[in-house]
Amino acid sequence: MTGRPERGGLDRAAVERMLVDTSPYLSCDDCFARIDEYAEHRAADPSHRDELMEVHLAGCEACAEEARTLIALLS
Amino acid sequence: MTIVDNIPAGLGDVVSDDDWYRHLGDPDPAGSAAQRTLHDLLLRATRTQVWRLRNRLPGVGATDLEDLAQQAADDALLSVMRKLDTFEGRSRFSTWVYKFGVLHAGVAVRRQAWRHREVMLSDSLPMADHDHSPSAVAEGGDLVRAVRRALESALTPHQRTIMLALLVEQVPIDVLAERLGTTRNTLYKTVHDARQRLRRALIVSGHLDPQLDRRRP
Numbered sequence A: 001m002t003g004r005p006e007r008g009g010l011d012r013a014a015v016e017r018m019l020v021d022t023s024p025y026l027s028c029d030d031c032f033a034r035i036d037e038y039a040e041h042r043a044a045d046p047s048h049r050d051e052l053m054e055v056h057l058a059g060c061e062a063c064a065e066e067a068r069t070l071i072a073l074l075s
Numbered sequence B: 001m002t003i004v005d006n007i008p009a010g011l012g013d014v015v016s017d018d019d020w021y022r023h024l025g026d027p028d029p030a031g032s033a034a035q036r037t038l039h040d041l042l043l044r045a046t047r048t049q050v051w052r053l054r055n056r057l058p059g060v061g062a063t064d065l066e067d068l069a070q071q072a073a074d075d076a077l078l079s080v081m082r083k084l085d086t087f088e089g090r091s092r093f094s095t096w097v098y099k100f101g102v103l104h105a106g107v108a109v110r111r112q113a114w115r116h117r118e119v120m121l122s123d124s125l126p127m128a129d130h131d132h133s134p135s136a137v138a139e140g141g142d143l144v145r146a147v148r149r150a151l152e153s154a155l156t157p158h159q160r161t162i163m164l165a166l167l168v169e170q171v172p173i174d175v176l177a178e179r180l181g182t183t184r185n186t187l188y189k190t191v192h193d194a195r196q197r198l199r200r201a202l203i204v205s206g207h208l209d210p211q212l213d214r215r216r217p
Ligand SMILES: [Zn+2]
Pocket: A027, A028, A031, A056, A060, A062, A063, A064, B188
């Protein structure tokens, strides 16, 4: 790599993203395996809790984006 | 039909009957009808996702967004047909189908959004005090300084590189996986392990309360 990369700043929002507690661990594939069932529960009852899924979605923006759209499709 | 008018008339009646999918792959009119229903469902999902993410593609017109949704629906259809025998009935079949459409559309939008953007990979931190650029100012405060130290001391260079790319540069995880020839799973695991190490170091140094609330989606 040549030169200094232009990086985004290490601001508070970035620090918050780094400090998200993603335990207990769930992989993106396992999240995908459960996301349809999760979305149906959440669409039917927004107070539905699923710790494993919530922890993953808090730490994985791509999966979280998919979950939001899936819930919107069912709502 | 444009990206905003979604579901064809009559589809609601068809998808309420969750048995139609059993005809998928049959070499008869029922099989063809099932295939069309499947494609319509996928298109509903891909159009919805492309539309929701359209601000990631500034300057891209409705026709190109529609093409993206159509292509994602075609790709998703192949995935669904390949994975048909893994459907266990834990959700409605239509919901199970939607998730493939949403996945393929999201990947397509993010890939296109980053098509001409270089992904900078470096394990060096954006240190304001070493940087002459006036814009590269890191927010002060104990926690941010402690995080800088922990990033240097508690993470491997590889963990730091991945964490900085995903969480500071905010390169989408599937884009980064593609560029590095790896998988979303592998990158998520790397960043999970890095987060654990970082949190542990900050708890030990007294900068992080282990009971700190998790952010919820
Ligand atoms: Zn994920």
